[in-house]
Amino acid sequence: MQHHRLLALALGAALTGNVAAEGTSTLAKPDEVQTATFAVDTEVKLVTDQRNRGISDSLNGPGAQLSVQMAHESGIIGLVQLSTVSKKSYTNADGYNLLLGTGYRFGDPDGWHFGVGLATEFFPGAKFSAPHGLDLEAGVPTDFKTTRYDTSYAVLEIGWGALEGRILNVLSRTYRGADTGGVCGQILAVSVDPTKAIECYARGDRNSRGSWLFDLGYKIPLGAATTLNLHAGAQKIRHFKEADFSDYAIGITHTRWGFQWSAEWLTTRTKARELFLVLDGDRLRAQDNNRLVLSVARKF
Known part of the structure; x- marks a missing residue:
């Protein structure tokens, strides 16, 4: 979707049991100096397609990601x-997304564990102007406004083992530009039949604050260095049922030579495909298509 891209929040990775375990060390003995343990984990990742919640952020092209995760033994x-x-997916963008997050995690990584957090993602330079109204008598869009993609989240995690x-x-x-201009305007721009856009505009000028995103993941060890990853997700975009969709993924991760090699099959179930079309030159490209994504990552 040119004005509205729907994602998996990366802060979730920092709230998983693996990160908490890596950032927690055994407490010092009573006769030793009590020193707070703090760990920093840096990862560089290359992917054949930068996807969030099954939707491509890179116009179906390759991408890169740099993550720095910090964990204190207290759980912070x-x-x-x-x-x-993609600068085409995110209008006027500088070509990158910056995510900042913090949280607190507690519990047993092998049993029940919990996490809470806050995160904000920024799309430097990215913004678009779109109509927030429609004059039915004249048949022309009205009330043009500028919208940014920057989004803030509250995160709750509940886990049991893997x-x-x-x-x-x-x-x-x-939520990533999802307002009347970003949703109704996108449908109006790419649809031959304006009926869906008219129905969307009829609800008035709305935003998407209060939207909900849900994720469920399970990891199955297949050996000392190989893991099977299963994922299911759904999102409910407030005021815009057209933007609701679900995503599913199954993949394999294998560690070899100090790198993590992954292959993942992703599929989505969208309601209004018009929201996931991006103009590339003289053609529209879908970003919600099924995809096999390969990646390689290295932690330092």
């Missing part, structure tokens, strides 16, 4: 992440 965690994005559940709520005015 932080995340700074840079990801490449099973991870995650709930996100949108705190900012819009």
